[in-house]
Amino acid sequence: MKLLLISYVSPADKITGGFRPASFTKFFPEAGINVSFLTSHPDILKNKEILEKYNIQSVELVRPIRIRNIGYKLKILALMETLKLDTLFFFPDIFRFWNRRAGKRAQQMIDREKIDAIIVTGPPHSPYYMAYKLAKKNSLPLIVDYRDPLTGSPFMYFPPIIKQIVRRKERKIVNYAKLVITVGEECSALITNSLKLKDKEIHVIYNGFFEEDRPDLTVEKRSKFTVSYFGHFYILRQKGFEALVAGMRRMIDKHNLSPEDIVLQYAGKISRKTLQKILDGSNMKDYFNDLGLLSGDTLFKEINQSTLNVVLVPPKTSYTLPTKIYDYAFCNSHIFLVGEKGEVTRWCEKVDQIYTQTTMNPEEISEDLWQLFTKWKSKSLEFGCDEEKILEFSRRNLALKLAEKIKKAIK
Numbered sequence: 073m074k075l076l077l078i079s080y081v082s083p084a085d086k087i088t089g090g091f092r093p094a095s096f097t098k099f100f101p102e103a104g105i106n107v108s109f110l111t112s113h114p115d116i117l118k119n120k121e122i123l124e125k126y127n128i129q130s131v132e133l134v135r136p137i138r139i140r141n142i143g144y145k146l147k148i149l150a151l152m153e154t155l156k157l158d159t160l161f162f163f164p165d166i167f168r169f170w171n172r173r174a175g176k177r178a179q180q181m182i183d184r185e186k187i188d189a190i191i192v193t194g195p196p197h198s199p200y201y202m203a204y205k206l207a208k209k210n211s212l213p214l215i216v217d218y219r220d221p222l223t224g225s226p227f228m229y230f231p232p233i234i235k236q237i238v239r240r241k242e243r244k245i246v247n248y249a250k251l252v253i254t255v256g257e258e259c260s261a262l263i264t265n266s267l268k269l270k271d272k273e274i275h276v277i278y279n280g281f282f283e284e285d286r287p288d289l290t291v292e293k294r295s296k297f298t299v300s301y302f303g304h305f306y307i308l309r310q311k312g313f314e315a316l317v318a319g320m321r322r323m324i325d326k327h328n329l330s331p332e333d334i335v336l337q338y339a340g341k342i343s344r345k346t347l348q349k350i351l352d353g354s355n356m357k358d359y360f361n362d363l364g365l366l367s368g369d370t371l372f373k374e375i376n377q378s379t380l381n382v383v384l385v386p387p388k389t390s391y392t393l394p395t396k397i398y399d400y401a402f403c404n405s406h407i408f409l410v411g412e413k414g415e416v417t418r419w420c421e422k423v424d425q426i427y428t429q430t431t432m433n434p435e436e437i438s439e440d441l442w443q444l445f446t447k448w449k450s451k452s453l454e455f456g457c458d459e460e461k462i463l464e465f466s467r468r469n470l471a472l473k474l475a476e477k478i479k480k481a482i483k
Contacts, residue, residue, distance in 0.1 A: 073479065074106045075215075076181055078174070078192040078203050080136075080167055082111035083122050092219060092255075092279060093193050094126040095467035096474070101127065103475035108185055110178055112136040112170060132181060134174040137167060156229045164222060164230075164238050167196035175202045182210050189250070189482045193217035197242075204245040213482040216246060218254040219279075224266030243267045251481040253277045253474065258415045277474045280467040281398040287372035289403060293379055293455075297445050299408065300337040300378035302371065303396055312384035312410045312432055314350055319437025321354040327442060331358045334445070339363035339374065376403040379448055380428075380441075385411025387432060401425060401462050404455045406444070410437065423465070425457035 077097065081090040090113075097107045108130040116122055116131060123131075159165070181187065190212050192203035200216060207214035223230060223239045230238055246252055246267060253275045254260050260274040299320065305313045320336055323329070336359055338347065344362070351360055366374060375381055381400045397419055400407055407427035409416060420427045430440040447453040463469070 073104060073188045073482075074108065074186055075100070075478070076110065076178060076185075076187045076190045077107050078110045078178060078190065078199050080112050080170060080194070080196050080199055082109075082113045082116045083126050083128075084113040084115035084119065091282075091467075092217070094128075095280065095282070095471045096191070097129075098125075098127040099468045099471035100475050101129075102468075103472050103479070105475050105478065106130075108132070108181055108187070110134065110174060110181065112174075132177055134170065134177050137169045139166065139169055156231075159228065159230050159234055159238075164201075164242075165196045165198050165228075168198035168201075171198055171202040174199065175206065178202070178206055179209075182206065182212070187212060189213040189215060189478070191215040191217060191478075193219060195220050195222075197222045200245050201241065204248060208248070213250040214245075214248055215251045215253070215478060215481070216249045217277075218252070218259065218263060218274075221254075221259060221262050221266065224262045239267065243269075246272060251275065251477060253477075255279055256415045257418070275474075275477060277470050278465055279398070280465045280470045283463075283466045283468065286402050287369065287376070289372060289376045291373055291376050294377050296332060297334040297448055298337060298377065298379045299334070299382060299441070300339070300374065300380070301382040301384065302339045302366070302375060302399070304340050304342055305384055309384040309386050310346070310350075311387055314353075315432040315434050315437060316382060316384070316410055317350055317354045317356055318434035319441060320359070321356055322434055322438035323441045323445070324359065326438065327445075335359055335361050337361045337363055337374070337378065339366040339371065341365055372399070372403055375399060375405065378403075379406065379453070380408040380444065381405045382408045382410060383416055385409065385414060385416060387411065397425070398465070401457050405457075406453060406455045408441075408444070420457075423457045423461040426454045 077093055079093040083090055083094040093109070097109055100107055106129070109128055110132045112134055114133055114135065117133060122128070190203050190207050192199050192214070194200060203214060206212070222228070222242050223235055246269065252272065254263060255276070255278060257276055260276055263274050301313065317336065320334070324334065336356065351357055363374060383396060397416060401423065407420060407425060409427050409429045411432060413429060417429060428440055428444060430437050444453060
């Protein structure tokens with residue numbers, strides 16, 4: 073069996089979404105499925121290590137769109153996004169300009185190779201339309217893989233009329249597909265509800281982790297109570313970070329703690345002006361450590377040495393992904409979950425991950441932090457998860473599980 077995999081992003085993009093299709097190319101051959109890969113990132117062919125690591129045997133490139141970079145450079149696209157006009161002119165997204173060239177190349181691949189089905193993964197979502205047209209034209213089964221929803225996404229805004237058009241097209245694509253998959257239960261429910269699907273099952277295949285990327289760590293925890301947040305918080309997670317900072321400040325004042333007792337750490341790409349504004353507002357400068365942008369062994373070492381590793385659940389959103397949890401899971405962590413219960417909480421419970429859930433109320437954060445601090449001082453604070461249970465989420469196991477679903481769906 074041979075699949076044509078269409079993914080605008082690829083392993084060369086170095087983002088979580090980019091690595092999802094890589095798990096298909098790497099492990100599907102074990103289940104008797106070969107993959108021809110169509111993507112946009114030119115670096116993928118320049119880096120032989122990527123090709124070998126992810127077992128990419130057949131790859132075709134269609135250069136990425138330039139209008140997005142030009143739009144940001146001229147600040148026109150950023151202004152349109154701020155005014156929520158981008159989807160009015162570029163629906164469902166600006167990547168639609170990639171479709172025409174990519175569609176021609178995909179048709180050449182179908183004509184040249186014996187393709188049994190098409191699998192398309194997004195975001196961006198516009199390649200869904202191109203894959204749907206190709207599948208219908210060539211009478212091929214279609215598999216749709218959502219890494220994020222489209223019309224139900226809290227991260228995308230559509231004017232009402234445009235939303236109706238996009239949703240109608242999206243429902244047509246999903247109903248045509250032989251198999252629809254996504255990354256978690258909350259995302260599955262969101263797609264089902266936003267498209268009003270009745271008889272269409274959305275299958276869950278988690279993002280997972282590559283076993284070979286697991287860190288080999290033996291470092292000890294720091295000698296001071298260290299609360300760390302790794303990643304981005306932008307607008308949707310910023311309220312959670314602000315509540316965390318305010319809660320820590322209350323705890324410090326109430327129990328008269330010094331910078332030698334407790335520290336808040338951050339590593340990520342967020343604007344340092346935004347970060348400084350939050351810290352200045354709570355007078356936390358003396359209790360804060362800016363780690364910059366970390367990756368690889370350095371990142372895992374800091375996660376492992378931290379007392380609490382923070383996960384911020386965005387408020388008033390329909391879903392969140394437990395992506396960062398995979399990094400935390402192998403670093404003997406105690407997770408401090410700020411926000412409502414949901415996908416991340418369920419994942420922790422599935423693998424017996426030690427965690428503490430709190431709300432975005434600074435007063436409650438302060439009380440919960442003090443209880444954890446007290447346990448830490450008495451050396452009774454617990455860390456870690458069940459290593460055997462977490463292996464169920466290896467990308468090999470998940471890819472092979474999906475491969476069986478695909479073979480069953482398109483027989």
